[in-house]
Every structure is written in C-alpha cells, then in structure tokens.
Amino acid sequence: MMHHLVQLAYLVATVLFVFSLHGMNDPKTARRGVRAGILAMALAIAATWAQPSITHHGWILAAIIAGIAVGIPLSKVPLTAVPQRTAISHAFGGLAAGLVGTAKFVLWSVYEPEELSQFRMAAIVLEVLLGFLTVTGSLMAAGKLQEVKWIPQRPVTYPFQNVSNIGLLALAVLFGVLLVLNPTGPGAGFLFAGVILLALAFGVLLIIPIGGADMPTVISILNSYAGLSAVAMGFVLDNKLLITAGALDGASGLILSIMMCRAMNRSFTNVLFGAFGQVQAVAVDSEVRHYKSETIEGAAQVLEQASLVVIIPGYGLAVAQAQHRVRELYDQLTKAGITVKFAIHPVAGRMPGHMNVLLAEAEIPYSDLIEMDEINADMPQCDVALVIGANDVVNPAARSVKSSPIYGMPIIDADKAKTVFAIKRSKSPGFAGIDNELYFQDRTFMLFGDAKAVVGELAKHLAGGDGH
C-alpha cells in the first residue's frame, strides 16, 4: 500500500513539475508555476521520507536544515551575480548525483554484488561521470564569472589541449566500459575511483579555455549535464520521478545551449573546443581611425527630437551598475512622449535571459524588452539607437567581414538607425578583440565615459529641458 501511495505522490509531483515549467510561458503565470514546483517538491520529499525503510530521521533533518541555511543566503545574491549562483547550484546538483552514485556503487559492490547488474553499473558510471565533471566544471565557471583571482579570466590555451582533453574523457569512458563489462570484477574499485578522478579533472580542463563571452552557452550546457546526472540517478535507484524531473532539466539546458550557440553562430564543439580567445592575438593593422564624439548636451538635444529610441544594452551596462540610471532616462523620454524600446540580444548578459532580469530589476516594463529578431524589423524607423556597454552584438562586421571571428553571428542592426550614440568607457575593442565598424560610420557619435555617469547626465539634461 505504502509503495502505491509513494508512487502516486511521485506521479502527481511529475505532473506539477510540468505545470510549473508550463507557467513560464508568460510572466503573468510564471509565479504560479513556481508555486506548483514548490508543492511538487514538498510532496516528493514527504512521500520519500514517509517510507518505513527510512529510519535515520535525525540525519535527514540535519542535512535538510543545513541545506536551508545555505540555500537562503544563496537566493539573495545581487542579480549581477545570478550566473555565478546558477553555476554553483549546478555544481551542487552534480555533487549530489556523484555522491549518491558512489554510495550505491560501494553499497552494492561490497554488500550485495548480485544487485549490481550491468544496466545499473552503466547508469552509475554515467551518473558519476556527469555528476563530478559538472562539479568542477561549474565551480570553474563560477570562479571565472565571479572573477576570482586565481582563476584566469582570459581563455587559457596550450598545445595539444583538445587532444589531451578528449583523451582524458576517452580514458574515463574506457574505465566505465570495463566496469560495465565486469561490475564486480577485480580492480572494480580502482576503476571506479579512476572514473571519479578523471571526471573531476576533465571538468576543470573543459572550462579553462573558455572566455567570458561564451559563458551563456557553457552555463546552459552544464545545466543540461546536471539534469542528465539526475536522470542517471533515477536509473540507478529505479525511480521515475528522478528520471522525469531530470529529463525536464536536461531538455531545458539543451534547448538553451542551442539557442545560445545560434545567437553566436557557433557550434557546440566550437564553443567547447574552439578557444574563442585565441583570435585576440590577430590584431588588425589598420590605420589609426577616428571616432566622432558628441557632448551630453548635444546628445540630449537629438534624443528630445526623436520619436523612437532603441536602447541596446550589453553586459557593460551591468558592470557599470547603470540599470537604474537607464530607468531614469527611460522615464524622462517616455514622459516626453518618445517611444523607448530595449533591444535584447540573446547573449547580452552572462547567462540566457540575464539582461531581461537586470532591466526588470530596474522596473522597466517587460513589454518594452524586445528580442533581437523582432526589434530588427523596426530599426530602420529608429531615430536614435543608444548603445550602452554593448559591442560585438552591434558590430556590422558580423554581417559582412568573412575573416571576422564573429562573422555570421546575428546582430542587432544598430547601424540602420538614423543616429547612433554609443557609450563606451574606453577606446579599447570588445570581448572578441575586434574593431567595431559601427563606431566609425557617419551617423555614429561616441559618448565616452562611465555608462552610469553618462546615462545619468543624459537623464538630468532631459529632465531640465522638460521643465522650461
């Protein structure tokens, strides 16, 4: 009877998880979705805990309380740090999968060797491999995002990097295959430890050559791995709830990584093994070119005359903490009857959708956050395109210059606007290390300075102008 009740609870939880994700179709229903998810989780935990074979309640309680104690502060990080938090939670997810897989392996191989079938062994190998490589990979990604000192920000490359990385993975897979062929054979323990160590090492080496601009893709891939490791845990424990919930997460991570790859016109393999940072070395030996700069006053005057202003934010906006100043500018412009839209490139932030969250925090209505494909249709009617802290995502070289490393990447057509203002802290090139043609065209004017200060000044000028 108990078995059926538990299975029923798991079934209801699965349905609720699907509803939960379905709610994310629309910001209006999304919070309801979260509540469905919480209910499902509570149900699953209660049903599992209530099983008669679970007797060490103190242990469970202690671990849950510790988890809550760490989880609450982790949920209060600033929104600019959400990518790091996400990476850390992928690491935790991988750790849980890896440890449960290890525990079951030890348990079965020591106490019940007859239980350790080849299917289970294969599932454990998969769980442990994905779990532990997600742990170190995600921690490295989190370190890079948090700009921890001893983790290099720039992609690190060395000779035979791809060969050695793939070799390492191949070795781990070989160990896994040997284990599956003979789960309880001699040396199984050593092979298993080998799989764990190789997975941990592979996770580190996989992330070392990846730079900041590729983080949205990498985080999504790690998300997928964390989900798949939960699926593998489901296979190990013969638990369908783990399989369904893990598969939902795996599917989500996979879709997001495909979207991110498309947004950068790159393939999976290219992201993971392409070492984007390498192009840094290829300096363009063009003649010294000159930017046209504009004063705040001049820019404010042009903005006042506009009827459609499109703001194109990049990660530089978040780095400069300029979101709230942007909101002030948005208020001043809309007050003057000017239509303001935000053009959001899929990789504008450090994880999928990051820029939307940063702007939503500044209370910019989400209906004015327009995705790239949609806004590009409006760009020829746009009077002023204001580029804040973005570079590669508005670089027309992506359309025309075949030799450019960003060639083929879909961009926001800022160059089609009647006037372009670009706020830039320095005259240095962007992430990809490429000169931006946009900045040199006739209708583009540079506003040099810190994004927060420049946008604040602009808003102030517009406010002053309104009063008179």
Add this chain to the structure above:
Amino acid sequence: MGLNKEGIVGLLLLADATSTAEIATKHAVASVDYWSLLFVFAMASLLGFGVIVRVSRLLHTPLMSLTNAISAIAVVGSIIVTGHEDYPLGIRILGAIALFASMTNVVSGFLITDRMLKMFKQPGGSGESKR
C-alpha cells in the same frame, strides 16, 4: 499486467509497469525493468522539449533557476541513501552530504526564481502608449 487490482494507478500503464517490476524484483533480485525506465526518459525528454521551447525568452534566467530547483529532485535519492535503516554509516554520510547539496538547490532555486519573477512588471502608471 494486473490492471484490475491496481485501482487509481491502474490506468497509467507506465506506473503499472513499475509495480510489476517491483513484484518481479522480489523473486529475482537485480532485474530492473529498464525498458520502462528508458521509455519514461524518452517521453519526459520530448515533453520537456515541447514545454521549454514555449517558454518566454524574457524568462530564460528564471527558467534556469527553476529547472535547477526541479532537478534538485535528487533530494529524493539522497533521502533514501541518508536515512535507510540498513545502510552503513559511511554510505549515509555520503547521502547526507548529497542531501545537503540538493536541499540547498531546492531552497535557493525556488526562492531566487520567485524573487526574479516578482520584478517582471507590466507597464502601468507611467502613461505609455505602447502595446
């Protein structure tokens, strides 16, 4: 398949397949009905793709934190390993660490998702004329 005595769950063939497998395991240990598990995986993945592609692009960051929380369903496995009456101490310690890690994801995942979603506001008040 024993549909008649399954009652509520009876209609659900997949759930039924499990219980059949459960009964089978009592006779022959280590015989998991892994085909039904693989079926569930395939169907859940397809369902996942169908649901996720419809998610608003605005909400991709909250989506990721929500799926983080959902995949922290690993708590279920961790609870079993931590609290099982027959498991030795060392195993339960591994389980407790896993439970701690996945519980952290449950709590922080749901809380931060809700915190972010609260920020997505519809236009209103400031007199906009846009759609």
